Amino acid sequence: MRPNAGAPPAPRLSPPAKRGRAIPLPPHTPLRGAIRRFRRHRVAVASVILLLAFAALAALAPWVTWFEYDAQDINARLQGPSALHWMGTDSLGRDLYTRVIYGARMSLAVGITTALSALLLGTLTGSLAGYFGGGIDRVVMRIVDVFYIFPVLLMAILLTLIFGRGFSGIFVALSLATWVFQARLVRSLYLQARELPYVESARAVGATHASIMYRHILPNLWGPILVALTYQIPANILSESFLSFIGLGLQPPLSSWGTLANEGFRAMRSYPHLILFPGVVLFLAMLAFNYVGDGLRDAVDPKSRQGFMG
Amino acid sequence: MLGYALRRSLDAALTLTVLVALTFFLLRLAPGGPFDADKEWPPEIKANIERRYGLDQPLPAQLMKWMADVAKLDLNESYFYQGLPVRELLAEAIVPSAWLGFWALALSLFVGIPLGAVAAWRQNSWVDFTAMFASVAGVSLPSYLAASVLVLVFSLQLGWLPPALWETPSSVVLPALTLALRPLCLIARLTRASMVEAMGADYVRTALAKGLPEWKVVFKHALKNSLLPVVTLLGPLTAGLVTGSFVIEVVFQVPGVGKHFVTAVLNRDYPLVMGTTLLYGVILVACNLAVDLAYGLVDPRVRVERAA
Numbered sequence: 001m002r003p004n005a006g007a008p009p010a011p012r013l014s015p016p017a018k019r020g021r022a023i024p025l026p027p028h029t030p031l032r033g034a035i036r037r038f039r040r041h042r043v044a045v046a047s048v049i050l051l052l053a054f055a056a057l058a059a060l061a062p063w064v065t066w067f068e069y070d071a072q073d074i075n076a077r078l079q080g081p082s083a084l085h086w087m088g089t090d091s092l093g094r095d096l097y098t099r100v101i102y103g104a105r106m107s108l109a110v111g112i113t114t115a116l117s118a119l120l121l122g123t124l125t126g127s128l129a130g131y132f133g134g135g136i137d138r139v140v141m142r143i144v145d146v147f148y149i150f151p152v153l154l155m156a157i158l159l160t161l162i163f164g165r166g167f168s169g170i171f172v173a174l175s176l177a178t179w180v181f182q183a184r185l186v187r188s189l190y191l192q193a194r195e196l197p198y199v200e201s202a203r204a205v206g207a208t209h210a211s212i213m214y215r216h217i218l219p220n221l222w223g224p225i226l227v228a229l230t231y232q233i234p235a236n237i238l239s240e241s242f243l244s245f246i247g248l249g250l251q252p253p254l255s256s257w258g259t260l261a262n263e264g265f266r267a268m269r270s271y272p273h274l275i276l277f278p279g280v281v282l283f284l285a286m287l288a289f290n291y292v293g294d295g296l297r298d299a300v301d302p303k304s305r306q307g308f309m310g
Numbered sequence: 311m312l313g314y315a316l317r318r319s320l321d322a323a324l325t326l327t328v329l330v331a332l333t334f335f336l337l338r339l340a341p342g343g344p345f346d347a348d349k350e351w352p353p354e355i356k357a358n359i360e361r362r363y364g365l366d367q368p369l370p371a372q373l374m375k376w377m378a379d380v381a382k383l384d385l386n387e388s389y390f391y392q393g394l395p396v397r398e399l400l401a402e403a404i405v406p407s408a409w410l411g412f413w414a415l416a417l418s419l420f421v422g423i424p425l426g427a428v429a430a431w432r433q434n435s436w437v438d439f440t441a442m443f444a445s446v447a448g449v450s451l452p453s454y455l456a457a458s459v460l461v462l463v464f465s466l467q468l469g470w471l472p473p474a475l476w477e478t479p480s481s482v483v484l485p486a487l488t489l490a491l492r493p494l495c496l497i498a499r500l501t502r503a504s505m506v507e508a509m510g511a512d513y514v515r516t517a518l519a520k521g522l523p524e525w526k527v528v529f530k531h532a533l534k535n536s537l538l539p540v541v542t543l544l545g546p547l548t549a550g551l552v553t554g555s556f557v558i559e560v561v562f563q564v565p566g567v568g569k570h571f572v573t574a575v576l577n578r579d580y581p582l583v584m585g586t587t588l589l590y591g592v593i594l595v596a597c598n599l600a601v602d603l604a605y606g607l608v609d610p611r612v613r614v615e616r617a618a
Contacts, residue, residue: 145321146328149594151552154587157575158333162341238452245454246560246572261454265561268458269466279455286450294446 020306034223037299044295047288054285057086067095069102070253089279090263099255100278106256107282109235114174115229118236121175122182123225127213130190140183147180153237154279157248165251170243174236185228186221193217223300230296234289240280257282315603322595326588333587334373337580344389344578346497363389376584386581390574396585400567404589406476407559407566410552413486418494420546423533424542425494426501430536431528433506441498448495457488457561476564485562489555493547500543511535538605543593546602552590 037043038102051289057064069134072092079089082166147155151172193199194217202216243249246267250256257278264275344357345351360366364375379386388394429441464484466471472481508514509532518528556568563569567586574582 126459158336242557275458290450
C-alpha cells in the first residue's frame with residue numbers, strides 16, 4: 001500500500017483547458033525541430049522526392065524496362081529517341097533508357113554503400129582518436145593525413161589495381177579512399193563532446209568507455225554525421241563516374257552513369273543523344289543530392305542558416 | 311612562428327614518405343608487371359630484364375634504392391618510354407599542367423570571389439538567386455559533362471576553339487574553363503556565405519554611418535574580412551585542381567602530368583607512377599603547408615593563439 005494512498009489527489013499544475021483554446025504542442029526534440037525546418041526548405045523536399053523516384057526506378061529496374069541491359073540488336077543501332085526506345089539506342093543497338101535505369105542502380109548502389117562503409121570505418125577510427133586522444137590519436141591522424149592529402153581519385157585508381165574493377169573492387173577502393181573525411185569529422189565531434197557535462201556524469205556513474213562512446217556520445221552526433229553522409233554519397237557517385245569515364249572504373253557490359261557518359265562522349269559528334277540522356281540524369285541526381293545536403297545542414301544546424309543557400 | 315613552421319615541415323616530410331611508400335607497395339602488390347606481353351618471355355630473358363631494372367631485389371630494398379636515388383634528384387628511367395629519364399618526362403609534362411592549373415585558379419578566384427561578393431551584397435535578389443543556383447549547378451555538373459557541352463558548342467558547332475590536343479595557344483581555353491568550373495562555384499558559395507556574415511558586423515554599419523559609399527564598404531571593408539575561409543580552401547582547392555586536371559587531361563588529350571599518371575598506371579610503368587606520385591605529393595603537401603602558414607599571416611588572432 002502506498003503511503004499517501006488516502007490523501008486527496010495532488011492539485012494539477014496547469015488548470016484544465018476550459019478558459020482558452022488549448023494548443024496541443026508536440027514534445028520538442030532536436031529531431032522534430034530538424035524535420036520541421038527541413039520541410040520548410042521546398043527545393044530540398046522536391047529533391048528528396050526526385051531521388052526517391054530515381055531509387056524506386058533503379059530498384060524496380062527489371063519491371064520498368066522492357067529490354068535486357070546488355071541485349072544487342074544489330075538492326076537497331078544508334079537510333080534516336082522513339083516510342084520503343086525512349087532514349088534511343090547505342091552503337092551496339094542496346095536500349096539507352098534501359099541502360100540508364102540499370103546505370104542508376106549501379107551508381108546509387110556504389111554511392112550509398114561506399115559512403116556507408118566509409119562512415120563506419122571513419123566513425124570507428126575517429127571516435128577512438130577523438131575520445132582517447134594521446135598516442136592513439138597521433139597514430140590515427142598520421143594515417144589520416146596521408147590519405148587526406150592524396151586526391152581521392154588517384155588513391156582509388158591505385159587501389160583498383162589490387163581490388164579489381166568490378167563492383168566489389170570499386171567498393172573497396174572508394175571506401176578506403178574516402179573514410180578519412182568521416183574520420184576527421186567524427187574525431188573533431190568527439191573532441192568537443194568528451195568535455196561536456198553529460199559525458200562526465202556518465203563516467204562518474206561508472207559507464208565503460210565503449211558505452212560512453214557509442215551509447216552516450218554517438219547518438220548525439222547524428223546531425224553532422226548525417227549531413228556529411230548526404231554530401232559523401234554524390235561525391236562517391238561522381239568519383240565512380242570519373243573512374244568509369246576515363247576507363248579505369250567498372251568494365252563493360254556493366255553500366256553505370258559514368259560508363260554511359262564515357263560511351264556517349266566517344267560518339268558525341270554524330271550522336272549527341274548518347275551523352276545527353278545519361279548526362280542530364282546524372283546532373284539532376286547530383287543537383288538533388290546537393291540540395292538535400294544543404295537542406296539537411298540548415299535543418300540540423302540552424303545557426304548555419306545564413307550559409308550557402310540563404 | 312619559426313618553430314611552428316619547422317614542426318609542420320617535418321610533419322609534411324613524414325606524410326610524404328608514408329605516401330610514397332604506400333604507393334610503392336600498392337603498385338607492386340597489384341597483379342601484372344611492366345614487361346608482361348602477349349607472348350611469354352623465355353625465363354632467362356625475363357630474368358635478365360628484371361636484373362637490368364633491379365626488379366629481382368626484395369621490395370623494401372627496391373624502395374630504399376628508389377628513395378636514395380630521389381635524394382640525388384634521380385627519378386630513374388621510364389620503362390615504357392625506354393631510355394627517357396622520368397625527371398625529363400615530368401619536366402616536360404608539367405608545363406601544360408601548370409599552365410592549365412594557373413588559368414583555372416586565376417579564373418576561379420577572379421570570377422568566383424566577385425560573384426560571391428555581389429550575391430551577398432544583393433542578398434535575396436534575383437542576382438543572388440541566379441548566382442547561387444548557377445554555383446550549385448556548377449558543383450553538380452561532372453567536369454566531363456561540362457567538357458562535352460563546351461566541345462559540342464565551341465568546337466563542333468561554332469568551330470572557334472580546338473576540341474582537344476595541345477597545339478595552339480587557344481588549346482588552353484576549353485580545358486581551363488572546364489577545370490575552373492567546380493572551384494569557381496565553391497569559391498563563390500563560400501565568399502557569399504562569409505560576406506553575408508561580415509555585412510551584419512558592427513564595423514560595416516559604422517562605415518556606412520560615416521557616409522562611405524556602399525560599394526566601397528562592401529568591396530573593401532567587408533570583402534577583406536571575408537576572405538579567410540577562401541584562403542583556407544586554397545589547399546583542398548589545389549588538390550581539386552590536380553585531380554580535376556588529370557580527368558580533364560585525359561578528356562582533352564592534354565600531354566600533362568595527369569595523363570602520364572593514368573597511362574603509367576595502366577602500363578605498370580613503376581618509375582613513372584612513383585615520379586608522378588612524388589610530384590603530386592610535393593605539390594599538395596607544399597600547398598597545405600603554405601596555407602597553414604599563410605593563415606597566421608592573414609589572421610593575427612591565429613598567430614597569437616599559437617604563440618600562447
